[in-house]
Amino acid sequence: MHALIPEARSRNLKKAPFVEMAEGRIQGVISSGSDIERVYISYFKKDSYNYYCSTNNNRPCGGLRGGPCKHLHSLLDETVRQYGAERVINYLSLNLEPEAVKKGSDLLRYLNGNKEKEPAATVFSRFLTHLRQLELTGSNRPMPEMNWFILPEVMRD
Amino acid sequence: MIELPFPDDSCVSGLNLINGLDICFQTGFARLAETEKAGLEAMVPAFSGTPLESAVADAVAGLKQGRYSEKNFAILAAARTSLSGAVYDALIQELDKSFSITRIPSYEENFEDSPLKIQSGVSHILTELAVTGFSQVSGEMLESFHQTSEQLSDEPSLIRLSALLNGFINEMKTVSPGTMEQIPVTRWTDLWTRAMIMTLKVPKEPATGKKSGELFILGIDAPRHPSFVTLNFYGILTDKDKSSLTTFSLSSHTVDSIVQNDIWLLFDRIPVLKESLAKGLSIKITDMPALENNILLWDDKCAKKGSQYELFEKAVALSDCERTKIPASERHPVHINELLFIDKYLYKDGKIFSANLEVKVDLRRLISFSPIDSKTVKGMHRAVGILRYDSEWLFQPLAIEKIIKKKFVLIHNGQNCLDNTKAEKKQKENNVAILRERASKLLRK
Numbered sequence A: 001m002h003a004l005i006p007e008a009r010s011r012n013l014k015k016a017p018f019v020e021m022a023e024g025r026i027q028g029v030i031s032s033g034s035d036i037e038r039v040y041i042s043y044f045k046k047d048s049y050n051y052y053c054s055t056n057n058n059r060p061c062g063g064l065r066g067g068p069c070k071h072l073h074s075l076l077d078e079t080v081r082q083y084g085a086e087r088v089i090n091y092l093s094l095n096l097e098p099e100a101v102k103k104g105s106d107l108l109r110y111l112n113g114n115k116e117k118e119p120a121a122t123v124f125s126r127f128l129t130h131l132r133q134l135e136l137t138g139s140n141r142p143m144p145e146m147n148w149f150i151l152p153e154v155m156r157d
Numbered sequence B: 001m002i003e004l005p006f007p008d009d010s011c012v013s014g015l016n017l018i019n020g021l022d023i024c025f026q027t028g029f030a031r032l033a034e035t036e037k038a039g040l041e042a043m044v045p046a047f048s049g050t051p052l053e054s055a056v057a058d059a060v061a062g063l064k065q066g067r068y069s070e071k072n073f074a075i076l077a078a079a080r081t082s083l084s085g086a087v088y089d090a091l092i093q094e095l096d097k098s099f100s101i102t103r104i105p106s107y108e109e110n111f112e113d114s115p116l117k118i119q120s121g122v123s124h125i126l127t128e129l130a131v132t133g134f135s136q137v138s139g140e141m142l143e144s145f146h147q148t149s150e151q152l153s154d155e156p157s158l159i160r161l162s163a164l165l166n167g168f169i170n171e172m173k174t175v176s177p178g179t180m181e182q183i184p185v186t187r188w189t190d191l192w193t194r195a196m197i198m199t200l201k202v203p204k205e206p207a208t209g210k211k212s213g214e215l216f217i218l219g220i221d222a223p224r225h226p227s228f229v230t231l232n233f234y235g236i237l238t239d240k241d242k243s244s245l246t247t248f249s250l251s252s253h254t255v256d257s258i259v260q261n262d263i264w265l266l267f268d269r270i271p272v273l274k275e276s277l278a279k280g281l282s283i284k285i286t287d288m289p290a291l292e293n294n295i296l297l298w299d300d301k302c303a304k305k306g307s308q309y310e311l312f313e314k315a316v317a318l319s320d321c322e323r324t325k326i327p328a329s330e331r332h333p334v335h336i337n338e339l340l341f342i343d344k345y346l347y348k349d350g351k352i353f354s355a356n357l358e359v360k361v362d363l364r365r366l367i368s369f370s371p372i373d374s375k376t377v378k379g380m381h382r383a384v385g386i387l388r389y390d391s392e393w394l395f396q397p398l399a400i401e402k403i404i405k406k407k408f409v410l411i412h413n414g415q416n417c418l419d420n421t422k423a424e425k426k427q428k429e430n431n432v433a434i435l436r437e438r439a440s441k442l443l444r445k
Helices: A071-082 A086-092 A104-112 A122-136 A144-148 B010-025 B035-041 B053-064 B070-099 B117-132 B138-145 B144-155 B156-174 B183-200 B273-278 B311-320 B421-425 B429-441
Strands: A017-021 A025-031 A039-045 A051-055 B110-112 B200-206 B208-221 B230-239 B242-253 B281-291 B303-308 B337-344 B344-349 B353-354 B356-360 B380-389 B395-403 B407-412
Touching: A017 A071, A017 A086, A017 A122, A017 B303, A025 A071, A025 A122, A039 A071, A039 A122, A051 A071, A051 B010, A051 B344, A104 B353, A122 B144, A122 B281, A122 B380, A122 B429, A144 B156, A144 B230, B010 B035, B010 B070, B010 B183, B035 B053, B053 B200, B070 B117, B070 B138, B070 B183, B070 B303, B117 B144, B138 B144, B138 B156, B138 B200, B138 B344, B156 B183, B156 B200, B156 B230, B183 B429, B200 B281, B208 B273, B208 B303, B208 B311, B230 B311, B230 B344, B242 B311, B273 B303, B311 B337, B337 B353, B344 B380
Parallel strands: B356 B395
Antiparallel strands: A017 A025, A025 A039, A039 A051, B110 B200, B208 B230, B208 B281, B230 B242, B281 B303, B337 B380, B344 B353, B353 B356, B380 B395, B395 B407
């Protein structure tokens, strides 16, 4: 028996409450710096490195003129913080040494994609599903099936 | 010396049958080569003369002819479960002899006969996975299970199936599309099998009673996967003159970004338990709900802080405590978890050597909120931990004593549970509060 998924690394979730490598993208939800009610949905596609950023109401991010905006910078920073450089580099099929990546936005120079608009809805809906997890009721009853789930490595600060 | 048991010849043939069957799950029942079909066919003679004889014969014949019904797969799951159950029985029987353990019966399991609609949705998913084969499952297929998974998490009586299924699907997402070498076939078929069995009936809540006494916690274990975490507490409950090995569990749904000490923030209704754990205090419980035979259903309102105690002094009582059998439907080697106190030993080359036991240390079950890590275990002197079996015997330390600067220092998994207290109050550092605040703005619009 072995378990495949290392635990994520610790990071503060205020700036980017949700990041994931899924659906062929590095995608996530980034908090607006200025408006507490607003969030941005940002992503990079793993094959083309094309990117986009918009609010959850599909209004494009003003910072996208001429290249990835600050939300996309944060997305990369926080994704590497959570999963570690190696997993992100592998997902993006980049030929880099993990040690060379000090923070996620360092990867930007290798991601030579273009702006490519796709609707924000699926990522936003995945974010809501994610949040819903913490609204579900737990249990004080025996949970023996969890005996199967161990971590192959534990990251600590 | 205590002889730790190894699978005897009949166990080995059971394990070989399981291996042959599992290859079919890896390849996919719709794509079996002739040699692989042999693994499926071997189940028929193996079950002749048993109550499953005709069901297994029919299911195998059906699958060979392309009848990929949920019923046929459910029968395979039942057959495979009985094989791993037999291995469990053999190992436990020998283990109990070696350690002179007496076991009292488990609490009585109860089930509703008819499954809920969502359980049939789950067995449909499992059937699709078996027909496709674990090595061929695509990311798209796994994503398509999302809705069923979400509906399942809304059904509180099926929380165990939800925890299991989500952990299983998460793992497949990490590997898929998988290469043969990366797939842990036995493990995934174990998870698949257990999930399939759990789709057949709805568990009913077993009878509860009440327990009182003074509880001395000896250790905690905390298995988790990205969306679920369980804290398993082991302790000794003394009531008048009687001491019993007593356990309880607390579980929470979670997300992958909640790690290390943040995990304790998910459990915010156990102030007495946490404070006692952090300060090494016993816990006085009064009329705490409990299942039969030493399983508490923790209710912090029934608990009061007690007084300081010496963990290893209390652990001595373990050797006189009765152990409990596990529920019959759960019998599988993964559930072997004997709490042991090991007094005075040497640690060398990944193993511990005591006066009467030699066993490998299991470093895979480390917990990210625990101060015990692969370096800590090296200087161990006394320990309380769990003896487990995973193709070999392993000892998972839960609480250890080390000599640091000529002093005895106790280090246990739960001792940092209050470290987040400041964060708990300061919202901007409390990751659970941050996400819940987002949920309150976005989910309830």
